[in-house]
Amino acid sequence: MxxxxxxxxxxxxxxxxxxxxxxxxxxxxxxxxxxxxxxxxxxxxxxxxxxxxxxxxxxxxxxxxxxxxxxxxxxxxxxxxxxxxxxxxxxxxxxxxxxxxxxxxxxxxxxxxxxxxxxxxxxxxxxxxxxxxxxxxxxxxxxxxxxxxxxxxxxxxxxxxxxxxxxxxxxxxxxxxxxxxxxxxxxxxxxxxxxxxxxxxxxxxxxxxxxxxxxxxxxxxxxxxxxxxxxNFTPESPSLREFAVAQLSKIDGVHLVGPQSPAMPHLLSLVAANVSGENVVRELAAQGVDVDSGSACSAEDLQPSHVLAAMGYETNGHIRLTLHNGTTEADIASLVTALSGVLQKLRG
CATH class of the missing domain: 3.40.640.10 (Type I PLP-dependent aspartate aminotransferase-like (Major domain))
Known part of the structure; x- marks a missing residue:
């Protein structure tokens, strides 16, 4: 692999x-x-x-x-x-x-x-x-x-x-x-x-x-x-987030949170159906891809997101992504490939 x-x-x-x-x-x-x-x-x-x-x-x-x-x-x-x-x-x-x-x-x-x-x-x-x-x-x-x-x-x-x-x-x-x-x-x-x-x-x-x-x-x-x-701060490109939303939306069972809402260019959340967000994080980390899960920023306190719950989304399977300066479309494409494989594995 x-x-x-x-x-x-x-x-x-x-x-x-x-x-x-x-x-x-x-x-x-x-x-x-x-x-x-x-x-x-x-x-x-x-x-x-x-x-x-x-x-x-x-x-x-x-x-x-x-x-x-x-x-x-x-x-x-x-x-x-x-x-x-x-x-x-x-x-x-x-x-x-x-x-x-x-x-x-x-x-x-x-x-x-x-x-x-x-x-x-x-x-x-x-x-x-x-x-x-x-x-x-x-x-x-x-x-x-x-x-x-x-x-x-x-x-x-x-x-x-x-x-x-x-x-x-x-x-x-x-x-x-x-x-x-x-x-x-x-x-x-x-x-x-x-x-x-x-x-x-x-x-x-x-x-x-x-x-x-x-x-x-x-x-x-x-x-x-x-x-x-x-x-020296340079804002991230909005087009990169748009590319990520478009690519991630193609994965079966993945739902983007507020995909049409006005948003900052570097943050987005998604919900993957029928999986645990924490398990997805661990599987991706084993492949060298770091993402966040839940509403907490530390592994010691992973709790369901009150933000997603307030918006009416499922909280299980919640994944948070940050696009940093230097992130490329190729990086996002690799993430999409890795995430697709992990979800297929976890869903059996």
Whole structure:
């Protein structure tokens, strides 16, 4: 058998330019940029240049930026910083578990918005004035983009989750906070960017003494590497996703999730009938092809996808694919051949 190789899993390598910048930053960006030494002054220059790059590339004001050393904490900060004790909190059925956990912790009114089979959030016009809405700009499992946002009340505060989309999808005209993950544009993991549009409407939700909006603890080298990766980021070609959808649709018993929905160019999900998604992942891995299964990103926590369930799809046999820069049509064709063989084997 000819051995197939290909990475269609969510994890990708650090951008080469970011890798070089990271090594240099460890040499030059080790000092505290808030102090007055010469080394600190150099570090401050590096930090400011990085923030300017991030501001320009993400389309957010430089003075709105908070750098976070713990991306997962950003979901809580960007939402809880807008909430009052009596605020209604609205979120969608396809939001991440971290957002759903915030909803479960609320004692005031909570509104879960359904989605249709195309992945579009329903009932946005029902979110009452004064509420805080968590809005996932693009879904990290299916790649589907939310583009029907005009019906949201002017008095609703919107916490945008852009951790999956990064620079691929522009922020809507209205947003209160926005959260980005550097890994989404080939930057290092362990660094997030939170933007706060109106600081007078935001209150740091954790215990504090000083008037802060974020913990302020992050690695300056990671910030510099993230800025370099963002500066060198090239979006994936939409035609590659279209090719993948067309080829995968030819496999018997494979159903693409929201194939006609507006979507990011690098993510798609499918459901293979009458097989376990985890078994498909293992069989493909044995042939050198890496894909993801379920809603979790780690092998230790493979759970049925609440995203697919909310859209009305079967969750068993769920496979997630990521098309990286450098993926070719030949790679996709090899994946299709390998997947067809695996499904025939598993179905007997």
């Amino acid at each position: 000819v051995r197939v190789t290909g990475n269609f899993a969510s994890e990708g390598p650090l951008h080469p330019a970011a890798r070089e910048a990271l090594l240099a930053a460890f040499d030059q960006g080790w000092a505290d940029p808030k102090k007055l030494s010469q080394s600190s002054s150099k570090a401050a220059i590096l930090r400011n240049h990085g923030l300017e790059t991030i501001s320009t590339r993400l389309g957010i004001p430089a003075d709105s930026i908070e750098v976070l050393g713990e991306p997962s904490l950003g979901h809580y900060l960007s939402i809880a910083g807008l909430l009052q004790e009596s605020s209604t909190f609205a979120y969608s059925a396809i939001d991440k578990g971290k957002i759903r956990a915030i909803a479960r912790s609320r004692t005031s009114q909570v509104l879960e918005l359904a989605v249709d089979s195309a992945g579009a959030i329903q009932g946005l016009s029902e979110v009452s004035p004064g509420a805080v809405l968590s809005l996932q700009l693009a879904n990290g499992e299916t790649g589907i983009i939310q583009d029907r946002l005009l019906s949201i009340s002017e008095d609703v505060q919107i916490a945008i989750d852009a951790t999956a989309s990064g620079p691929r999808v522009a922020l809507p005209d209205r947003w209160s906070t926005a959260l980005f993950d550097a890994a989404s544009w080939g930057g290092p993991s362990g660094l997030a960017i939170m933007a706060i549009r109106n600081r007078s409407q935001f209150s740091y939700p954790l215990p504090r003494i000083a008037p802060i909006s974020s913990p302020g603890s992050y690695s300056l080298p990671l910030l510099i590497a993230s800025a370099v990766a963002l500066e």
